[in-house]
Amino acid sequence: MDSQHPPLETLQDIKRIMERSSRFISLSGWSGISAGICALVGAWAAQHRINSYVQTVYGGSFDSGRPRHYGLDTPAALYNDLFLIAAITFTTAFISAFIFTWIxxxxxxxxxxDRTVQRLAWNTMLPMVVGGLVILKAMEMEYFELVAPGCLIFYGLALVNASKYTLGEIRYLGYGQLILGIINLWAVRGGLYFWAAGFGVLHILYGAIMWWRYERKSSSQ
Structure with missing residues (x-):
């Protein structure tokens, strides 16, 4: 029986080598956790800014009727601030995820x-770039309620598309984003909460699971 073990170990080594050559397996669980935390902080900042605008212009609620006054707080100022918050959130999440993956x-x-990472990047960025153009057009047409579900849906498609070139578990994160985005299409007033759940909570859960599965043993040694 023992004589059969070396060939079996050789086959397992060959399998690992082939997986390394065709998939990028160095994604860190901490990358997902850090990106999720950045998303939750960004969602909190966006909600705080929206609440400030509503309190100033509508007296506390969008349902209270027409705007009372704008003063220095205009819709354009609100959109600019929300865009700035989104840009800072994305940049911070990307940098933190890159650092942990690099480590x-x-x-x-x-x-x-390398070539595998190039394929991974292309298959990730293509749906996101197309989605970004669609979302920009929706904003130009003032369909702002489609921004959050659009982000979730196109990001989910990007993850599912990229899962062929990295850890297979990432497709389940993509499925989660797609489900939240589709539900959000019929619950548009909760867009920020769906956004926080998808980009924040799901990323943290995914990152924790990936760390437990792939990094826990190496970090304890």
Whole structure:
């Protein structure tokens, strides 16, 4: 029986080598956790800014009728501030995710930019770029209620599309984003909460699961 073990171990080594050559497996669970935390902070900042606008212009509620006055707080100022919050949130999340992935890539001895990573980047960015153009057009036409579900749906498609070139579990994160985005299409007034749930809570859960599965043992050694 023992004589059968070396061939079996050899096959397992070959399988690992093939997986390394065709998939980028150095995504860090901490990348998901840090991105999720950034998203929750960004959602809190956006909600705080919206509440300030509503209190100033509508006297506390959108349902209270026409605006009382704008003063220095105009719709354009609100949109600019929300865009700035979104840009800062995305940049911070991207940088933190990159740093943790870079650290794990160094630890695993894998390259951070090779042909596999290029395919991963292309399959991730294509749906996101197309989605960004669709969302910009929706904003131009003042369909602002479609921004949050559009972000979730196109991001979910990007994750599912990219799962062929990285850890397979990432497709389930994509499915979660798609489900939340589709539900949000019929619950448009809760867009910010769906956005926070998708980009914040799901990322943190995904990151924690990935850390537990793939990084816990190595970090304890």
């Amino acid at each position: 794990r890539s160094r630890r695993n001895g894998t390259r951070l930019w």
